[in-house]
Amino acid sequence: MFKTPVYPALEELKQPLSQEQLRILRDQLESEKPNPSAQTKFNYAWGLIKSSHHKQQEDGVQILTELYKSEKSMRREVLYYLSLGSFKIGDYTNAKRYVEALLEIEPENQQAKSLLESIDDNITKEGLIGLGIATGVIAVGIKPTKRSNGIEEWTVLASVVVISPDDQILPITLTTGVKTLPDKVRSYSNGLMVHDMHAEILSIRLFNYYLLTKDCPLIEFENGKYRLKKGIRLALFVSEPPCGDMSMNYISSSKEDNVPWEHSSQEEVNRGRNNFGNLGVVRTKPGRSDSLISYSKSCSDKLCLKQLTGIGNAVTSSVFDERIYLDFLVTPKVMTEDFERCFYDRLNLPDVHRLQLLTYDYDKYLFGKADHKTPSPLSLLHIVPTGFTEVLNNGVKNGAYVKNKPPRAGGESTICNRNMIKQLKSIKEIDFEDYLTFKNSNTTRQTLKKAGREELQDWICTSDDNFDLS
Ligand SMILES: [Zn+2]
Secondary structure: OOOOOOOOOHHHHOOOOOHHHHHHHHHHHHHOOOOOOHHHHHHHHHHHHHOOOHHHHHHHHHHHHHHHHHOHHHHHHHHHHHHHHHHHOOOHHHHHHHHHHHHHHOOOOHHHHHHHHHHHHHHHHHHHHHHHHHHHHHHHOOOOOEOOOOOEEEOOEEEEEEEOOOOOEEEOEEEEOEEEOOHHHHHHHOOOOOOEEEHHHHHHHHHHHHHOOOOOOOEEEEOOEEEEOOOOEEEEEEOOOOOOHHHOOOOOOOHHHHOOOOOOOOOOOEOOOOOOOOOOOOEEOOOOOOOOOOOOEOHHHHHHHHHHHOOOOHHHHOOEOOOOOOOEEEOOOOOHHHHHHHHHHOOOOOOOOOOEEEOOOOOOOOOOOOOOOEEOOEEEEEEOOOOOEEEEEOOEEOOOOOOOOOOOOOOOOOOOHHHHHHHHHOOOOOOOOEHHHHHHOOHHHHHHHHHHHHHHOOOOOOOOOOOEOO
């Protein structure tokens, strides 16, 4: 059936074969070993490239690269699919090189010409989107404080950005923060404290909150269910590579953070930067080695898992029909190798919505890490379309913190779990005894989370932060 290769449109390549169809192609290859024919190898590579698994697409490109070298007679079709395969895995440089080589052999090949146009379009478009997002977010970004003693602070800036169907870039959330609460806080938090205050996680939480605001312009409502308006794509901007696996090779400019912690064989988790050389593993948030332990997972790990579960939290997932995914991660100073190991290689499951990396080279953000600066203890929450602003300190509104206790009355953040539930109750009745029962009632989401955590391995859960809903 594959004797006469036809050049598919890009659209066709997006339709993966079923596992059964791919197995037939692989069995054929196996049965012809040790010397499978070039056509059999080609067919299998074609099936792999159509797959939605990044690893399989890469394997397909690998086989085609070998065929290109060994089978002169197949060069034309191999070049075309090599270009398509490289395009699909986001390797535009090679995609372009291959299709240009094909056009040298066949200058009038229309499919090759339109493929080249698509590649060029994407290179330009993605480069522009990355830069546009960085510029847009930083332009509206808010300044961290300079302490009265003159010490400058640094913090991470993050934003969930909407890319509208006509490619308009609209920052929705702006958040800053680099702190996490220790695990023991969960025993008395009672749903009133925000535990993970890393900027990117706060942005996602705040975006969830925004989705539940009355008349949110990003959503449409049908048959009692919400969904994101069609054609909207989401990007997450972060001014530093997310902590954890993705940034293990990234040399931070902060001396304190550059020192790997002593390895302790007693610990069952990869805490922060411990075991520096282990790549592709789940880690907890970095922090000082003498600080109380937090089991909160690194932003790399949390974001990786969201490629499967979507970014909807327990609350929004209960009213949204479809899962909401991020399409792009926009961050500077990242090596593709680190990104692919962190986000692709270790999460090979069906139904994964792959993040694409967009990098930018625009360093107008003035509050990044530097040796003479100290990390800001504050976090800022801001919703651009509504103007909502709140400042957090120690997981509660600035000024409302009480040591070893929940915050003073009214001092809880607008986006703590309790207030998220309150927001939900304003649009929907819910009848659950407590928060955990509510959360566990969404079995689809819980099953996905479990599968993802198992795939990533060594995912140590934080203690529960439960509270009454009655
Ligand atoms: Zn982080």
